[in-house]
Amino acid sequence: MTTTDTPTVDNGVNIEALRGAREALTNHPEAATFQWRASCEWARGTHSRTMITDFFGLGAEHVHRQTYAVDADHPEVFASEDNGPTPPEIALAALASCLTAGVATVASNRGVQLHSVKATVTAGMDLQGILGIDGDVRNGFDQVTVTYDIDADASRADLEAILVQSQKRSAVFDIITNPTTVQVTLA
């Protein structure tokens, strides 16, 4: 679909700016290098608070409009105080919000007006992994399912195509489905 035959829609996504950014970063790939940061501080027990303030990108330092705090804890069934979602649940939130941002962006790019978008995420986990009971069981999810309920001015086939494209361009979908090298060190 070309820009000329794209109907005007308003999903609150600034598509012109995104297209401009894509073109600018194609010509200046060095500006596409970003670094995301978070700092986490232990509170008590399994409770911790992660602060997100700044990041680097487009060749410069940037500061969020405000510092965001994300509390994480374990639930009471683990004898914890449940001061926040568990870290795996935060990972699911990250996946769903990343895919949903993608749905809105791709839909806007394709001229599809959205009325409502809801994603339900479920993930299975066998605790024998993290508890070290069975070495053959992994710590992480065994399967993640994301189910979308979308009300939009588009056919089912168009919505399926938007979902596929959203996965193709999603950072967190890639982070969760593909391995990443992680180094944990003592400062």
Place this chain on the structure above:
Amino acid sequence: MRVTVVVIGAGQAGLAMSRHLAVAGLDHVVLERGEVASSWRTERWDSLRLLTPNWMCRLPGYQYEGPDHDGYQTAAETAGWLEAYACRTGAPVRTRVTVLQVRRTAGGFEVATDDGCYFAAAVVVAAGASSDARVPAVAAEMPRRINQVTAMRYRSPAQLDATGDVLVVGASASGIQIADELRRSGRCVTLAVGEHVRLPRTYRGRDIYCWLEAVGQLDERYDEVEDIERARRHASVQLVGTPTRMPLDLNALSAAGVCLVGRLMLVSGAVAQCSGALASLTANADLKQARLLQRIDDFVTEHGLLSEVPEPDRPAPTRLGSVPTEVDLERFTTVIWATGYRPSYPWLDRAAFDRRGRVAHDGGVSPVPGLYVLGLPFLRRRRSNLIAGVGDDAAELLPHLREYLRGAGSPRVERRSCRSVIEGAGEERVPDPMDHRIDGA
């Protein structure tokens, strides 16, 4: 030796260009490192047949004349067919001449070879889009006892270790064909599947290429598609040419007992980790296939062909069982890299490459004046990488080339020894364009 045009490579592209140059009365030579159709003879597996039916075997002034119009020529038959074309057109091919360096000079080009130096006003690089196997960086992490073979070096199941599982990486035409052949030979095969393009062998009673021709898909031009760079990187279609027009897709491979896994991401010790995103890729391939088949259905309706062709026979959506994300390499003895091919022209003037190390061109016209490339994917149209596509591309490059020659006048040639060029050839290496992307895997 002085000549107006040097063509590098005597495959379908070089021979098509030669034919057009000859008709235009332009003196030229075609330099070929081996024999005519060298890649077809030496760099393809034994059972390989063309993906396109024989009625699509056509080059300028030449076409398939055998009895089996709907069949698919073997690689060996294709080599013979090209050899006959070279004979019939009297193409000035110099075989067993290896190009060492192509350098732009003030007066034109110096083409240094192991058979002396050629001075030319223009050069057409027709050295193939598949001169090198693309192998991802993860290959270096494979356990040493595992034999690694590229699709270019693979010949037949008999060539591999007789025991142990085989991991085929890449599920485009090469990967699915090799996986299928190995499975039929009784091997346990795991296929790592990345981004892929799905197409049925036949649809509504006709070969898929019949429909692609009819709807004009193959004629889409490079200056009309939205993102030509992406279009040029597309993997080859999941197809096989067999006498029975056998369909071959991921469902067929699963049913035959091939284990499907996601794109191979990394190897850690004796464990290969594969992407968990396979379902998203198969959904994408299914959607794109459905879109193309809908285009064919619309064509059938619009052209009043409903009474002539059978009802739509859409292939089933890709079914994936539980797809493991880890593969224990202990039981494997062989890995076959069917992760794509790439052109490799280390002898070409570095001004001919873009910053990512790929040959820069606009529809085959290089930014280096007088330099042309031919036979690359989507060079000027979607059919550019097909035998039935290079002829039209060559025909369209010819007027540009003649215009250039008129402007260049009689090329002035530096009268200096070629020896220095040859001795310097090793130093002028272009940066390795390999981006370590696992193409199609």
